Amino acid sequence: MSFDFPPRLRALQAQLHRVRAEHTALCATLPWSAEPLPGWTIQEGRYSPRGDVPSSPGYTPQLALGRLERRLRRLTGVVMTDAFWQSVEREKVVAARMVLKRAHEPAAG
Numbered sequence: 001m002s003f004d005f006p007p008r009l010r011a012l013q014a015q016l017h018r019v020r021a022e023h024t025a026l027c028a029t030l031p032w033s034a035e036p037l038p039g040w041t042i043q044e045g046r047y048s049p050r051g052d053v054p055s056s057p058g059y060t061p062q063l064a065l066g067r068l069e070r071r072l073r074r075l076t077g078v079v080m081t082d083a084f085w086q087s088v089e090r091e092k093v094v095a096a097r098m099v100l101k102r103a104h105e106p107a108a109g
Contacts, residue, residue, distance in 0.1 A: 003088070005084065009084050010100070012075060014104040016072070016079055017104060020072060023068040023072055031056040031057055034058055035058050036058035039054040040052070079100075
């Protein structure tokens with residue numbers, strides 16, 4: 001299934017991917033809690049994919065984190081409310097959205 005996405009919408013979606021990647025990378029560097037909290041040891045016989053959790057020193061929400069989160073919300077809203085979606089048959093909107101999410105990737109083959 002193919003859709004004729006406007007260049008502006010493709011560019012916004014690519015920008016959304018970049019900002020989301022920046023946000024994910026920044027979040028990976030932060031402690032697990034913004035507030036200082038003690039860690040814990042998993043109980044014997046219980047499964048935890050993270051294992052023991054060390055104490056979190058906490059962190060002050062960074063300006064960059066807030067900026068990225070605001071940008072993510074704005075870009076998501078702009079992409080989802082673009083006038084293009086009015087031209088897509090209602091039953092095909094989800095499929096079109098999935099295609100748009102991958103439109104920035106190089107063609108396979």
